[in-house]
Amino acid sequence: MSYPGRPVDQAITSKKIIANMKEEFREMCKVPAEHQSVGIITTDYPDILQCAVDDATKKTRIKVISCDTYYGGSAMKWSANSGAAFALISGERVADVRSAMQSIEDYVRRQRFLYDLKGDGGLKYFVGLVSPAGKYFQETLGITGNDCVAYVAGPPVEAMYAIDQALKGGDVKVAKYIAPPDHDNCAKAILYGNESACKNALNAFAQAIDQCGRDPLTV
Numbered sequence: 001m002s003y004p005g006r007p008v009d010q011a012i013t014s015k016k017i018i019a020n021m022k023e024e025f026r027e028m029c030k031v032p033a034e035h036q037s038v039g040i041i042t043t044d045y046p047d048i049l050q051c052a053v054d055d056a057t058k059k060t061r062i063k064v065i066s067c068d069t070y071y072g073g074s075a076m077k078w079s080a081n082s083g084a085a086f087a088l089i090s091g092e093r094v095a096d097v098r099s100a101m102q103s104i105e106d107y108v109r110r111q112r113f114l115y116d117l118k119g120d121g122g123l124k125y126f127v128g129l130v131s132p133a134g135k136y137f138q139e140t141l142g143i144t145g146n147d148c149v150a151y152v153a154g155p156p157v158e159a160m161y162a163i164d165q166a167l168k169g170g171d172v173k174v175a176k177y178i179a180p181p182d183h184d185n186c187a188k189a190i191l192y193g194n195e196s197a198c199k200n201a202l203n204a205f206a207q208a209i210d211q212c213g214r215d216p217l218t219v
Helices: 023-029 047-059 094-110 135-141 156-169 195-214
Strands: 012-018 037-043 063-069 085-091 114-116 124-130 148-154 173-178 187-193
Touching (some): 037 094, 124 195, 148 156
Antiparallel strands (some): 037 085, 114 124
């Protein structure tokens, strides 16, 4: 689908694999007893990582232990490679983790979910379609493998207005709402329904963001 603005490239900023973790590390991170390996990965934008790890659960034999945004996003990072979000995944074999890490990296590079409305960095928004939902979203959102996901995010005022438009524009339900200010000072929602409904919701969200960007002071 085509959305207002310019697609923004997203990237992996750091990654490491621990082939055989120490038992204390397993307990600390709450990794399943049958898993011996973990992968650690970060991205320069937060929401793409959520979608990427979910996609990896559809293609590889791994479990997502955690996936979250840093407080303050990339503005508060400790190093140039910290990125804005962090994920920890685990698998029974190091080969499973390695395969998942490659899958995540390919997904982040391939998908065009983040848009710069005016091309000057002044207003960015996220419109991600996940069809169908993988195990990660199923487990964390309480949806099924028959559901698709419309993942939307943006600046607080614009995104809250646009989320309402997304709910009106598509026959979707709210699986999760993240009110502003969240970790990276956005408003976000993960909506679900069939693929057609999710596409309609994403389009309605994007058009509403465009409207806000063109006329921010008119109520």
